[in-house]
Each structure stands twice: as C-alpha cells, then as structure tokens.
Amino acid sequence: MGEFELIRRYFQPLAENHGSEAVVLGVGDDCAVQRIPEGRDLVFSIDTMVEGIHFPQEYCPDYLGWRALAAATSDLAAMGAAPVCFTLALTLPEANEQWLTGFARGLSSASESFGLVLAGGDTTRGPLVLSMQVHGTVRRGEALRRSGARAGDLVLVSGTLGDAGAALDFLEEPRPSDDMAFVLGRYHQPRPRLDLGASMVGLASSCIDISDGLIADLGHVLKASGVGATVDVSKLPLSAALCSIKGIEAARYGLSSGDDYELCLTIPPERWKVAPEALKQQLTIIGAVEQNPGLRLRGGPDAVGNNAAGFDHFGGGS
Numbered sequence: 391m392g393e394f395e396l397i398r399r400y401f402q403p404l405a406e407n408h409g410s411e412a413v414v415l416g417v418g419d420d421c422a423v424q425r426i427p428e429g430r431d432l433v434f435s436i437d438t439m440v441e442g443i444h445f446p447q448e449y450c451p452d453y454l455g456w457r458a459l460a461a462a463t464s465d466l467a468a469m470g471a472a473p474v475c476f477t478l479a480l481t482l483p484e485a486n487e488q489w490l491t492g493f494a495r496g497l498s499s500a501s502e503s504f505g506l507v508l509a510g511g512d513t514t515r516g517p518l519v520l521s522m523q524v525h526g527t528v529r530r531g532e533a534l535r536r537s538g539a540r541a542g543d544l545v546l547v548s549g550t551l552g553d554a555g556a557a558l559d560f561l562e563e564p565r566p567s568d569d570m571a572f573v574l575g576r577y578h579q580p581r582p583r584l585d586l587g588a589s590m591v592g593l594a595s596s597c598i599d600i601s602d603g604l605i606a607d608l609g610h611v612l613k614a615s616g617v618g619a620t621v622d623v624s625k626l627p628l629s630a631a632l633c634s635i636k637g638i639e640a641a642r643y644g645l646s647s648g649d650d651y652e653l654c655l656t657i658p659p660e661r662w663k664v665a666p667e668a669l670k671q672q673l674t675i676i677g678a679v680e681q682n683p684g685l686r687l688r689g690g691p692d693a694v695g696n697n698a699a700g701f702d703h704f705g706g707g708s
C-alpha cells in the first residue's frame with residue numbers, strides 16, 4: 391500500500407465525516423481553506439505525541455487516535471473556542487493495516503464526538519509520532535486567556551483530578567478492578583471540556599487546560615497574570631476510585647499528575663454568584679487568587695509537599 395492509497399483508504403473518510411461549512415476546501419489540495427465568520431477570531435494550536443513519552447510502546451491504536459485528538463482539542467476548550475477542523479501529521483514505522491484501521495476508528499469517533507472535521511495532513515515514515523493542529527473560532531476578542539486572573543478571583547476546576555496519572559500504574563494490568571478500569575478510562579479516553587469552556591466565555595477571567603498537572607498549569611496562569619494563589623488541598627475534586635486506589639496519596643496525584651484534560655479557571659466572585667446553576671455543578675472552587683506571587687497549598691495531608699512539579703520534557707537535567 392503506497393502513501394496515497396493509505397491516505398485515501400484510512401483518512402479520506404474522516405474528511406467526509408460531517409461536512410463543515412467553514413472548511414471550504416479540505417483534504418486533497420496543497421492547503422485546506424477555512425472561512426472565518428464575520429465577528430469571530432480563528433483560534434489554533436498544535437500538539438505532538440511521541441511513542442514512549444506521551445503514550446506507551448505498543449499502545450492500542452484506537453485509544454491513540456482518540457487521545458491524540460482529545461489532547462489537542464483540550465487547548466481549544468481552554469480558550470473557550472468552538473471546534474471547526476484539524477490537520478494530522480503522522481509519522482509511522484510501517485503501513486500496518488490492522489494498526490491503521492484501529493487508529494482511524496479511534497480518531498474518527500473522537501472527531502465526530504468533538505465536532506472537528508479532518509482538513510488535511512502529512513504522512514511520513516519513521517518512529518511513531520503524531521502532531522495534530524486544531525482550529526476553532528471564538529467571538530472576536532473574547533478568547534479565554536491565561537493572563538486575566540486578578541486578586542480576589544476564585545480558582546475553579548472541572549471534573550476530578552489525578553485519575554489519568556494514577557492509570558499509568560495499571561496500563562499493563564490484565565484484569566483491572568472496577569476502580570482501575572475507571573482511572574484507565576480517564577487515561578485512554580479523555581473528554582475535552584469544549585461546552586464548559588465555551589460557556590465560560592465572558593465569565594471566566596482566565597482559563598487553562600490541565601495537561602501537565604494542576605500545580606504546573608495553574609502556575610502558568612499565575613505567572614501570565616502576575617498574581618499568586620492559595621489552593622485548599624482538602625477541596626480538590628478527587629474521584630472515589632482514585633481515593634480507594636491511592637488512599638492518602640490521592641491528593642498528590644490530584645495536584646501534580648497530568649493527562650486529565652480538565653479545565654482550571656479563575657472568575658471574579660460577583661460573576662460566579664450569577665453564573666448558571668448548570669455551570670456551577672460542573673466546577674469546584676479550590677482556592678483564591680491573591681496579589682502575592684506564587685502558589686500556596688493548605689489543608690493537605692502530610693503526604694503532599696509544596697514542591698510537586700508538572701511534566702517538563704527538558705527539565706531535571708543540567
């Protein structure tokens with residue numbers, strides 16, 4: 391199977407998944423063409439996944455297709471953007487039909503589920519690496535940024551934290567318990583918070599998605615905003631499954647493990663008061679923004695230090 395046959399067989403169908411009026415020209419030409427509606431800004435981001443770093447060696451291709459698009463799409467959610475389309479740069483060691491079928495299946499269900507149509511890509515041979523560029527749009531000037539947090543704002547997170555990080559211990563488990571199966575599901579099939587992000591436009595003062603762990607990602611927000619915060623560790627939303635698996639260590643996972651793709655937002659208290667009940671139910675208040683720079687943790691068990699760091703590809707060395 392040649393390169394063009396591979397594209398036609400496995401990826402062309404995704405380009406036809408669900409027509410988007412915004413994609414004027416998709417797969418097949420030198421570039422795709424996207425039309426930006428009047429009064430909206432284009433929001434775009436690229437993320438790479440490397441075998442052995444972002445996903446295990448010999449990882450299930452269905453999960454890989456889903457996870458790679460979910461991780462990239464989570465950045466759109468963090469900006470409050472509505473999803474439009476994505477491009478895929480795929481480097482493969484070989485054209486294995488079974489692998490490609492699974493990968494295209496996982497990618498296709500993610501693309502339908504998130505409402506992103508495949509608009510183009512690039513296919514090369516080499517070690518397994520994939521990059522996805524996602525495109526969305528947001529009302530002009532209203533994208534949620536990392537830099538808008540102000541002293542007095544509340545710090546909120548969506549969903550539960552630490553599940554996907556805990557799953558790394560069980561990736562090889564032949565007969566996972568129900569609790570293990572729950573955290574594994576959170577690692578294999580993260581769900582970017584697109585609806586929540588879009589609903590927070592005009593409400594949140596800042597937003598980031600948690601790919602590297604709460605401490606690291608909230609740290610980016612505080613730095614970009616020139617403020618600090620105190621987080622009450624006893625308020626962290628932790629799943630029953632995580633608590634039962636990790637016991638006293640659960641909070642440490644909630645603070646510093648990545649891969650959950652939940653949102654961390656800040657919001658002025660007067661806006662929170664009038665926020666729709668349906669939004670409030672998806673979010674947990676974990677702390678408050680302060681003038682004093684840096685992130686302070688309180689209310690945690692002794693197992694939690696204050697020095698947990700997020701994932702840094704070039705950190706830890708010289």
Ligand SMILES: Nc1ncnc2c1ncn2[C@@H]1O[C@H](COP(=O)(O)OP(=O)(O)O)[C@@H](O)[C@H]1O
Pocket residue numbers: 437465601
């Ligand atoms: N090689 C690069 N060239 C230019 N900008 C980059 C590069 N790598 C990362 N960035 C930028 O640095 C910022 C932080 O990147 P990253 O930590 O990957 O964010 P995220 O967690 O949202 O994917 C982003 O604005 C991203 O566009």
Ligand SMILES: Cc1ncc(C[n+]2csc(CCOP(=O)(O)OP(=O)(O)O)c2C)c(N)n1
Pocket residue numbers: 437438442443444445446558601602603647648649701
């Ligand atoms: C097999 C495996 N080991 C470890 C991890 C943990 N991990 C690897 S990279 C990463 C952080 C996210 O990656 P990065 O490239 O920093 O993504 P971005 O910040 O651009 O979203 C995490 C938590 C994982 N996801 N899978």
Ligand SMILES: [Mg+2]
Pocket residue numbers: 436437438
């Ligand atoms: Mg990135």
